[in-house]
Amino acid sequence: MTAPKTATADTLLAAILKSLDDDKAEDVVQINLRGKSEIGDYMVVASGRSTRQVSAIAEKLTDRLKSEFGVISKVEGKDVGDWVLVDAGDVIVHVFRPEVREFYQLEKMWQPTSVDTATTAH
Numbered sequence: 001m002t003a004p005k006t007a008t009a010d011t012l013l014a015a016i017l018k019s020l021d022d023d024k025a026e027d028v029v030q031i032n033l034r035g036k037s038e039i040g041d042y043m044v045v046a047s048g049r050s051t052r053q054v055s056a057i058a059e060k061l062t063d064r065l066k067s068e069f070g071v072i073s074k075v076e077g078k079d080v081g082d083w084v085l086v087d088a089g090d091v092i093v094h095v096f097r098p099e100v101r102e103f104y105q106l107e108k109m110w111q112p113t114s115v116d117t118a119t120t121a122h
Helices: 009-022 051-069 098-104 106-110
Strands: 026-032 042-047 074-076 083-087 091-096
Touching (some): 009 026, 009 091, 042 098, 051 091
Parallel strands (some): 042 091
Antiparallel strands (some): 026 042, 083 091
């Protein structure tokens, strides 16, 4: 068995985005929380097409983070599957069914209201 990789916020984010892509999560949005909140460095919001897919995406994500990095994630909502929260420490992941995501519009609370330097052309 190989030793877990070092889990910086950026390596965790990359692994999370890959896991979500591998499991066909839709409309994946990453939000940089550095300097905006103490809850973590990044928030990722994604959708699954059904309660079963939402739960499966979250379960596979937590399994991968544990095996690759030794990160034990806190998980809320997996039994219902409408909205699953995966707290991986520096990265918080929300996986929604599309209707639930539209209702809460969570990413709109965290998106910058002005033009962000990451989105402007240099």
